[in-house]
Amino acid sequence: MGSTELGEFQIEVLPGLHADSARMLDALVAASGWNQTRDDWELFVRQGTVLVLRDPQGRIAASGAVLPLDPGTAWISMILVAPQLRGQGLGRQVFEACLRTVQAAGRVAMLDATPAGEKLYAQFGFAPLWRLSRWQRPAMEAAARGLANTPAPLEALAALDAMTLGLLRERMLSQIAARAGSRIVRHAQAFCFVRAGRLAQQIGPMLAQDEAHAAALLTDVAGSTAHALFIDVPDERPLMHRHLQACGFSRVRTFTRMALGDDVQTGQNAFIHAIAGPEYG
Numbered sequence: 001m002g003s004t005e006l007g008e009f010q011i012e013v014l015p016g017l018h019a020d021s022a023r024m025l026d027a028l029v030a031a032s033g034w035n036q037t038r039d040d041w042e043l044f045v046r047q048g049t050v051l052v053l054r055d056p057q058g059r060i061a062a063s064g065a066v067l068p069l070d071p072g073t074a075w076i077s078m079i080l081v082a083p084q085l086r087g088q089g090l091g092r093q094v095f096e097a098c099l100r101t102v103q104a105a106g107r108v109a110m111l112d113a114t115p116a117g118e119k120l121y122a123q124f125g126f127a128p129l130w131r132l133s134r135w136q137r138p139a140m141e142a143a144a145r146g147l148a149n150t151p152a153p154l155e156a157l158a159a160l161d162a163m164t165l166g167l168l169r170e171r172m173l174s175q176i177a178a179r180a181g182s183r184i185v186r187h188a189q190a191f192c193f194v195r196a197g198r199l200a201q202q203i204g205p206m207l208a209q210d211e212a213h214a215a216a217l218l219t220d221v222a223g224s225t226a227h228a229l230f231i232d233v234p235d236e237r238p239l240m241h242r243h244l245q246a247c248g249f250s251r252v253r254t255f256t257r258m259a260l261g262d263d264v265q266t267g268q269n270a271f272i273h274a275i276a277g278p279e280y281g
Contacts, residue, residue, distance in 0.1 A: 009061060009090065011097050014050040017042050021052070024060040028080040035197035035230060036078070036279060043067075043175050044078065051097045053090055062090040064098040067280070069167040073265055074107040077279040079117065092120060099124065099260075108261030112232075112278035118256045126258040129266070130234060132275065135249040136200065137222060137229040157184065157191055164207050165281065166267030172280060185221055189213040192274065194221060200228035206274035214273035215243040222247040232275045240273055257281075 014021055022038055029036050044050045048067035052060045062085070065078040076098045081091045102109040112132070113121050154177055158170035173193070176182055181196035190208030194201055203221060208214035218240065222229060232255065233240050255278050275281060 008056050009053050011051060011053045014045060014052050017045045025063060028063055028082060029198060031083050032080050035199045035202060037198050039179050040279060047171055049101055051094055053094050061085050062094045064094040066098050066101050069169060072107050072263060073110055073167055074102040075281050076109055076111040108259060108263055110259045112255040113258050115254060121258055124260060126260045129257040129259055132232055132234045132255050133251050134230060134232050134253045135244045136252045137247060137249040139226055139228045140248060141226055160207055161205060164267050164271045166265035187213060187217050190217040192217060200230045202277055203229060203231040204274040205276040207271050208273050211237055211239045211273060215239050218243055219247060232277060234272060237273060
Protein backbone atom coordinates (compact mmCIF):
# COMPACT_ATOMS: atom_id res chain seq x y z
CA MET A 1 0.00 0.00 0.00
CA GLY A 2 1.35 3.42 -0.92
CA SER A 3 -0.20 6.80 -0.18
CA THR A 4 -3.96 7.35 -0.55
CA GLU A 5 -5.75 10.69 -0.50
CA LEU A 6 -8.43 11.12 2.18
CA GLY A 7 -9.73 14.62 1.68
CA GLU A 8 -6.98 16.93 2.87
CA PHE A 9 -5.25 14.07 4.67
CA GLN A 10 -3.02 11.37 3.25
CA ILE A 11 -2.62 7.82 4.52
CA GLU A 12 0.63 5.94 4.07
CA VAL A 13 2.63 2.98 5.29
CA LEU A 14 5.47 4.15 7.49
CA PRO A 15 8.67 2.84 5.83
CA GLY A 16 10.79 3.14 8.98
CA LEU A 17 10.89 4.70 12.41
CA HIS A 18 12.87 7.88 11.81
CA ALA A 19 13.33 10.59 14.43
CA ASP A 20 10.50 12.85 13.27
CA SER A 21 7.93 10.08 12.84
CA ALA A 22 8.94 8.49 16.16
CA ARG A 23 8.51 11.82 17.93
CA MET A 24 5.04 12.36 16.43
CA LEU A 25 3.92 8.81 17.23
CA ASP A 26 5.15 9.17 20.81
CA ALA A 27 3.14 12.40 21.03
CA LEU A 28 -0.01 10.54 19.91
CA VAL A 29 0.54 7.93 22.63
CA ALA A 30 1.09 10.60 25.30
CA ALA A 31 -1.96 12.61 24.23
CA SER A 32 -4.10 9.47 24.45
CA GLY A 33 -2.78 8.49 27.90
CA TRP A 34 -1.51 5.14 26.59
CA ASN A 35 1.53 3.23 27.85
CA GLN A 36 3.46 2.31 24.70
CA THR A 37 7.06 3.36 24.12
CA ARG A 38 9.31 3.79 21.11
CA ASP A 39 10.30 0.15 21.48
CA ASP A 40 6.70 -0.81 20.72
CA TRP A 41 6.61 1.33 17.57
CA GLU A 42 9.92 -0.20 16.52
CA LEU A 43 8.44 -3.68 16.85
CA PHE A 44 5.39 -2.78 14.77
CA VAL A 45 7.51 -1.24 12.02
CA ARG A 46 9.96 -4.16 11.87
CA GLN A 47 7.55 -7.07 12.31
CA GLY A 48 4.34 -5.63 10.90
CA THR A 49 2.88 -2.51 9.31
CA VAL A 50 2.34 0.96 10.76
CA LEU A 51 -0.14 3.14 8.89
CA VAL A 52 -0.27 6.88 9.51
CA LEU A 53 -2.63 9.61 8.42
CA ARG A 54 -0.82 12.89 7.74
CA ASP A 55 -2.28 16.38 7.64
CA PRO A 56 -1.41 18.81 4.81
CA GLN A 57 1.70 19.90 6.74
CA GLY A 58 2.97 16.33 6.94
CA ARG A 59 2.24 15.89 10.64
CA ILE A 60 0.92 12.51 11.80
CA ALA A 61 -2.72 13.00 12.76
CA ALA A 62 -3.70 9.35 13.30
CA SER A 63 -2.10 5.93 13.43
CA GLY A 64 -2.80 2.23 13.27
CA ALA A 65 -0.70 -0.93 13.40
CA VAL A 66 -1.03 -4.44 11.97
CA LEU A 67 1.04 -7.28 13.42
CA PRO A 68 0.91 -10.61 11.49
CA LEU A 69 0.78 -13.67 13.75
CA ASP A 70 0.88 -17.15 12.28
CA PRO A 71 -1.07 -19.18 11.48
CA GLY A 72 -3.18 -16.83 9.39
CA THR A 73 -4.01 -14.08 11.86
CA ALA A 74 -3.12 -10.40 12.19
CA TRP A 75 -3.53 -8.17 15.24
CA ILE A 76 -4.85 -4.62 14.72
CA SER A 77 -3.97 -2.00 17.33
CA MET A 78 -2.68 1.51 18.03
CA ILE A 79 -5.71 3.27 16.49
CA LEU A 80 -4.85 6.75 17.77
CA VAL A 81 -6.03 10.21 16.71
CA ALA A 82 -4.63 13.58 17.75
CA PRO A 83 -7.05 15.06 20.34
CA GLN A 84 -7.76 18.25 18.36
CA LEU A 85 -8.79 16.18 15.31
CA ARG A 86 -11.08 13.65 16.94
CA GLY A 87 -14.69 13.37 15.86
CA GLN A 88 -13.89 13.78 12.15
CA GLY A 89 -13.74 10.10 11.21
CA LEU A 90 -9.95 9.88 11.02
CA GLY A 91 -9.79 6.93 13.38
CA ARG A 92 -12.31 5.05 11.25
CA GLN A 93 -10.32 5.81 8.11
CA VAL A 94 -7.04 4.53 9.48
CA PHE A 95 -8.78 1.48 10.92
CA GLU A 96 -10.30 0.70 7.51
CA ALA A 97 -6.80 0.92 6.01
CA CYS A 98 -5.51 -1.52 8.64
CA LEU A 99 -8.37 -3.91 7.93
CA ARG A 100 -7.72 -3.76 4.18
CA THR A 101 -4.09 -4.65 4.88
CA VAL A 102 -5.16 -7.70 6.89
CA GLN A 103 -7.72 -8.84 4.36
CA ALA A 104 -5.36 -8.36 1.41
CA ALA A 105 -3.01 -10.81 3.13
CA GLY A 106 -5.86 -13.31 3.58
CA ARG A 107 -5.61 -13.24 7.36
CA VAL A 108 -8.15 -13.26 10.19
CA ALA A 109 -8.31 -9.87 11.94
CA MET A 110 -8.23 -9.80 15.74
CA LEU A 111 -8.06 -6.96 18.26
CA ASP A 112 -8.80 -5.91 21.83
CA ALA A 113 -11.41 -3.16 21.72
CA THR A 114 -12.22 -0.35 24.11
CA PRO A 115 -15.97 0.14 24.70
CA ALA A 116 -16.06 2.94 22.11
CA GLY A 117 -14.02 0.89 19.67
CA GLU A 118 -16.25 -2.16 20.12
CA LYS A 119 -19.21 -0.27 18.66
CA LEU A 120 -17.17 0.71 15.61
CA TYR A 121 -15.66 -2.72 15.02
CA ALA A 122 -19.06 -4.41 15.32
CA GLN A 123 -20.14 -2.39 12.28
CA PHE A 124 -17.47 -4.22 10.28
CA GLY A 125 -18.64 -7.63 11.46
CA PHE A 126 -16.22 -8.21 14.35
CA ALA A 127 -17.65 -10.54 16.99
CA PRO A 128 -16.78 -10.56 20.71
CA LEU A 129 -14.85 -13.56 22.06
CA TRP A 130 -14.27 -12.67 25.72
CA ARG A 131 -13.83 -9.67 27.96
CA LEU A 132 -10.99 -8.39 30.10
CA SER A 133 -10.07 -5.43 32.24
CA ARG A 134 -7.02 -3.30 32.90
CA TRP A 135 -5.92 -3.08 36.50
CA GLN A 136 -3.54 -0.40 37.69
CA ARG A 137 -1.41 -0.03 40.79
CA PRO A 138 0.41 3.21 41.63
CA ALA A 139 4.08 3.28 42.51
CA MET A 140 4.71 2.18 46.08
CA GLU A 141 7.46 0.90 48.31
CA ALA A 142 8.51 -2.60 47.36
CA ALA A 143 9.19 -5.41 49.76
CA ALA A 144 12.89 -6.07 50.36
CA ARG A 145 12.91 -9.53 48.81
CA GLY A 146 13.89 -11.04 45.52
CA LEU A 147 11.69 -12.79 43.03
CA ALA A 148 11.54 -16.57 43.07
CA ASN A 149 12.66 -17.04 39.47
CA THR A 150 13.30 -20.32 37.72
CA PRO A 151 15.31 -19.69 34.54
CA ALA A 152 13.84 -21.13 31.34
CA PRO A 153 14.78 -20.76 27.68
CA LEU A 154 12.73 -18.17 25.84
CA GLU A 155 11.98 -20.77 23.17
CA ALA A 156 10.24 -22.98 25.73
CA LEU A 157 8.16 -20.11 27.07
CA ALA A 158 7.24 -19.03 23.55
CA ALA A 159 6.08 -22.57 22.81
CA LEU A 160 3.82 -22.47 25.87
CA ASP A 161 2.54 -19.07 24.77
CA ALA A 162 1.74 -20.45 21.30
CA MET A 163 -0.14 -23.43 22.75
CA THR A 164 -2.15 -21.15 25.03
CA LEU A 165 -3.00 -18.36 22.58
CA GLY A 166 -3.09 -20.46 19.43
CA LEU A 167 -0.72 -18.00 17.70
CA LEU A 168 3.05 -17.95 17.21
CA ARG A 169 4.68 -14.93 18.86
CA GLU A 170 8.29 -15.93 19.44
CA ARG A 171 9.70 -12.99 17.41
CA MET A 172 7.52 -10.54 19.30
CA LEU A 173 8.34 -12.01 22.70
CA SER A 174 12.05 -12.08 21.85
CA GLN A 175 12.01 -8.35 21.06
CA ILE A 176 10.17 -7.59 24.29
CA ALA A 177 12.51 -9.76 26.36
CA ALA A 178 15.57 -8.01 24.88
CA ARG A 179 14.42 -4.51 25.87
CA ALA A 180 16.14 -2.61 28.63
CA GLY A 181 14.24 -3.16 31.86
CA SER A 182 12.35 -6.25 30.67
CA ARG A 183 12.39 -9.42 32.71
CA ILE A 184 10.76 -12.83 32.71
CA VAL A 185 9.54 -14.11 36.06
CA ARG A 186 8.87 -17.83 36.34
CA HIS A 187 7.53 -20.08 39.06
CA ALA A 188 7.18 -23.82 38.71
CA GLN A 189 3.67 -23.61 37.24
CA ALA A 190 3.47 -20.00 36.01
CA PHE A 191 5.45 -17.33 34.20
CA CYS A 192 5.04 -13.74 33.11
CA PHE A 193 6.85 -10.98 31.25
CA VAL A 194 7.34 -7.56 32.86
CA ARG A 195 8.35 -4.68 30.60
CA ALA A 196 8.83 -0.95 30.87
CA GLY A 197 6.08 1.38 29.65
CA ARG A 198 5.63 5.12 29.31
CA LEU A 199 3.42 5.35 32.42
CA ALA A 200 3.92 2.02 34.22
CA GLN A 201 5.51 -1.37 33.94
CA GLN A 202 3.27 -3.82 32.09
CA ILE A 203 2.82 -7.35 33.43
CA GLY A 204 1.96 -9.81 30.68
CA PRO A 205 1.55 -12.21 29.19
CA MET A 206 1.00 -14.23 32.36
CA LEU A 207 0.36 -17.92 31.79
CA ALA A 208 -0.24 -20.47 34.52
CA GLN A 209 -1.51 -23.99 35.05
CA ASP A 210 -4.34 -22.59 37.17
CA GLU A 211 -5.54 -19.36 38.72
CA ALA A 212 -4.00 -20.06 42.12
CA HIS A 213 -0.50 -20.26 40.64
CA ALA A 214 -1.12 -17.10 38.63
CA ALA A 215 -2.30 -15.24 41.73
CA ALA A 216 0.80 -16.34 43.65
CA LEU A 217 3.05 -15.10 40.84
CA LEU A 218 1.15 -11.79 40.68
CA THR A 219 1.64 -11.27 44.43
CA ASP A 220 5.35 -12.02 44.08
CA VAL A 221 5.84 -9.59 41.19
CA ALA A 222 3.77 -6.79 42.73
CA GLY A 223 5.49 -7.13 46.09
CA SER A 224 8.94 -6.91 44.56
CA THR A 225 8.71 -3.71 42.52
CA ALA A 226 8.14 -0.11 43.49
CA HIS A 227 7.10 0.91 39.96
CA ALA A 228 3.55 1.67 38.94
CA LEU A 229 2.04 -1.43 37.32
CA PHE A 230 -0.52 -2.26 34.63
CA ILE A 231 -1.97 -5.71 34.01
CA ASP A 232 -4.81 -6.77 31.68
CA VAL A 233 -6.74 -9.72 33.14
CA PRO A 234 -9.67 -11.76 31.77
CA ASP A 235 -12.86 -10.91 33.60
CA GLU A 236 -13.55 -14.54 34.55
CA ARG A 237 -10.66 -14.68 37.03
CA PRO A 238 -12.25 -14.00 40.46
CA LEU A 239 -9.25 -15.21 42.48
CA MET A 240 -6.91 -13.00 40.46
CA HIS A 241 -9.24 -10.07 41.04
CA ARG A 242 -9.14 -10.60 44.81
CA HIS A 243 -5.34 -10.78 44.77
CA LEU A 244 -5.14 -7.67 42.58
CA GLN A 245 -7.18 -5.70 45.09
CA ALA A 246 -5.08 -7.05 47.96
CA CYS A 247 -1.95 -5.86 46.12
CA GLY A 248 -3.31 -2.34 45.71
CA PHE A 249 -4.62 -2.58 42.13
CA SER A 250 -7.86 -1.00 40.94
CA ARG A 251 -9.83 -1.66 37.76
CA VAL A 252 -9.53 1.31 35.39
CA ARG A 253 -10.90 0.24 31.97
CA THR A 254 -12.40 -2.64 30.04
CA PHE A 255 -11.60 -4.34 26.73
CA THR A 256 -13.34 -6.88 24.52
CA ARG A 257 -11.37 -9.41 22.48
CA MET A 258 -12.90 -9.48 19.00
CA ALA A 259 -12.30 -11.29 15.72
CA LEU A 260 -13.41 -11.05 12.10
CA GLY A 261 -13.23 -14.25 10.11
CA ASP A 262 -14.23 -17.90 10.18
CA ASP A 263 -10.92 -19.51 11.16
CA VAL A 264 -10.27 -17.85 14.53
CA GLN A 265 -7.36 -19.31 16.50
CA THR A 266 -8.38 -19.52 20.17
CA GLY A 267 -5.85 -21.85 21.82
CA GLN A 268 -6.36 -22.81 25.47
CA ASN A 269 -7.56 -19.56 26.98
CA ALA A 270 -8.05 -21.05 30.45
CA PHE A 271 -4.29 -20.74 30.98
CA ILE A 272 -4.24 -17.00 30.12
CA HIS A 273 -4.31 -14.94 33.33
CA ALA A 274 -2.99 -11.72 31.80
CA ILE A 275 -2.56 -10.81 28.15
CA ALA A 276 0.55 -9.23 26.66
CA GLY A 277 -1.40 -6.00 26.25
CA PRO A 278 -4.19 -4.83 23.93
CA GLU A 279 -1.56 -3.93 21.33
CA TYR A 280 -0.22 -7.51 21.25
CA GLY A 281 -3.05 -9.81 22.31
